[in-house]
Amino acid sequence: MNWKELDGAIWVEGASLTRLSPGVPQRLLLSPSRPGWKSRDDLEVFVFSRGAGVPLVLSSRCTHQGCPVDWKEDRFSCPCHGSAFDQGGNVVNGPATKPLARPLAVVEGEALWVKLGK
Numbered sequence: 001m002n003w004k005e006l007d008g009a010i011w012v013e014g015a016s017l018t019r020l021s022p023g024v025p026q027r028l029l030l031s032p033s034r035p036g037w038k039s040r041d042d043l044e045v046f047v048f049s050r051g052a053g054v055p056l057v058l059s060s061r062c063t064h065q066g067c068p069v070d071w072k073e074d075r076f077s078c079p080c081h082g083s084a085f086d087q088g089g090n091v092v093n094g095p096a097t098k099p100l101a102r103p104l105a106v107v108e109g110e111a112l113w114v115k116l117g118k
Contacts, residue, residue: 002111010116012043014057017110020049025071025087027060030114043116045103046071048087057114058089059101069100076100 002013012030020026025046048056058076062069067080075092076085084093089100104115 011113012116014045014105014112014114015047015055017049017055017107017112020047020055020112022049022051023087024049025058025076027071030116043103043114044068045114046076047112054105054107055112056088057103057105057112058085059103061101062096063091063098063100064094064096 004011014028014030015026025048027044027046029042029044031042044060046058046060048058050056060068062078062080062083064078064081064083067078069076069078069085074087076089078084078096081095082093083091083096085096085100086092089102091097091099106113
């Protein structure tokens, strides 16, 4: 996986825009390390292509207690405590009260780059 450091931040090439299907979330593990290595900077996200423009990138972690969410039919669901989020990451069912995190993302050519960390 390609990565670069800009102004002290790590950016990872998340996906080729040509491989994303509009309206269908794609789960990605973004890692600035070598394949098979674990890094404290690893980030698992869902990427939604919305046609033109920068795809929506959402954290795969529930904002209630950090459990991994899954995409089911038309929403993200947390199997731990029942929270649910719409396609934009907004809460539709608690106990979560905050939307899914949205890491900063930019498009360069046909590549989506996602900023890791804060």
